[in-house]
Amino acid sequence: MINEFKKLILFFKIQSKKKRIFFVENNFSKKHLEPYFNKNSNFQKTIVVSLNCNLQTQNINNTDVINFKNKFVIYLLFLFCNIRYCYSTTPDLGYTLFVRSITKSTKYIYIQHSQISLLKAYRFNAFKHFDVIQVCNSFQKEEVYYLENLFKKKIKAFKIRNLFLENYITDQKKTYFDILIAPTWNTNFFEDEIILNLIKILNKDYSIKIRPHYMTVLKDKNYKKNIQYFEKFLLNDNFNFYDFKILISDWSGIFLEYSLITKRKSILINTNQKINNESVNLNFPISVEEHSRKYLSNNIDKDEIEKIPELIKNYTFDKEDLVVKSYLKKYFY
Numbered sequence: 001m002i003n004e005f006k007k008l009i010l011f012f013k014i015q016s017k018k019k020r021i022f023f024v025e026n027n028f029s030k031k032h033l034e035p036y037f038n039k040n041s042n043f044q045k046t047i048v049v050s051l052n053c054n055l056q057t058q059n060i061n062n063t064d065v066i067n068f069k070n071k072f073v074i075y076l077l078f079l080f081c082n083i084r085y086c087y088s089t090t091p092d093l094g095y096t097l098f099v100r101s102i103t104k105s106t107k108y109i110y111i112q113h114s115q116i117s118l119l120k121a122y123r124f125n126a127f128k129h130f131d132v133i134q135v136c137n138s139f140q141k142e143e144v145y146y147l148e149n150l151f152k153k154k155i156k157a158f159k160i161r162n163l164f165l166e167n168y169i170t171d172q173k174k175t176y177f178d179i180l181i182a183p184t185w186n187t188n189f190f191e192d193e194i195i196l197n198l199i200k201i202l203n204k205d206y207s208i209k210i211r212p213h214y215m216t217v218l219k220d221k222n223y224k225k226n227i228q229y230f231e232k233f234l235l236n237d238n239f240n241f242y243d244f245k246i247l248i249s250d251w252s253g254i255f256l257e258y259s260l261i262t263k264r265k266s267i268l269i270n271t272n273q274k275i276n277n278e279s280v281n282l283n284f285p286i287s288v289e290e291h292s293r294k295y296l297s298n299n300i301d302k303d304e305i306e307k308i309p310e311l312i313k314n315y316t317f318d319k320e321d322l323v324v325k326s327y328l329k330k331y332f333y
Helices: 002-017 027-038 071-079 138-151 163-168 192-202 214-219 221-233 254-262 302-314 322-331
Strands: 020-024 046-051 064-068 085-088 107-110 132-135 156-159 177-181 208-210 244-249 266-270 297-301
Touching: 002 046, 002 064, 002 071, 020 027, 027 046, 027 085, 027 163, 046 071, 064 071, 132 138, 138 156, 163 254, 192 221, 192 302, 208 221, 214 221, 244 254, 254 266, 254 322, 266 302, 297 302
Parallel strands: 020 046, 020 085, 046 064, 085 107, 107 132, 132 156, 177 208, 177 244, 244 266, 266 297
Antiparallel strands: none
């Protein structure tokens, strides 16, 4: 604990020399934020603060990095932070250890880690206290305007392609497996009738890999109950989309990322939609994951999983699709 406070004191000593701070909450945040602070040209004015991450003391641009382990110390750091710009991909600012500074001199900028809805996929107040929100498509931009009217405050939307997508772009000529199964969390994808039937039907003729959302691994009871049946298919390492011919998902933003990179369609199973916003009675604008499904994918109901092999035979999922290209050009930045 003494070392934690020593690092906190160091932060307060050098913060007057800094213009921007990146908050890396965990390893999930790390992989989404690294493309931004690694490309930062003004590294002498930048500091990276992490919680329980194995970031190097200085990254490739020699940006200062301070790693913390104690949540209370991190809370104190943000409470008294006096740096002009704070970048994070952690929502719920002001409702966790990640709080706004009492100095009121910091602008808080949210970096997207997904292409999906800012309203339905997050809690009601997830973005209430941010000053600027990155938007990757026109649907997210419209949702920022909605949040402005809802909370009666100025929230700026800035358009920029998600730099994290570059992690998926490598060798486009290699294909190692037939199918990647990658659902989101907080749906019923890992119930018996879906995941077990899917494996039973596909495993006979196709090589498959399963990539669960990290929140699924932590919280989904059905995942933990059925893991014995699909553990051998789990994909734990980094991958790129060109490792696979076909993507199968549900409401995960990965189907949007997959189309953005490969210009292909995927197969989406109509599970229960992921809605994490507790204010479901509000009239939200249509989300990108709802609107794009008929353009970027072929949809299958959960009681029609047996039709997937026939669908694969009749459609070239491993080829670029003109409808996909047109849709992406129209709605994505």
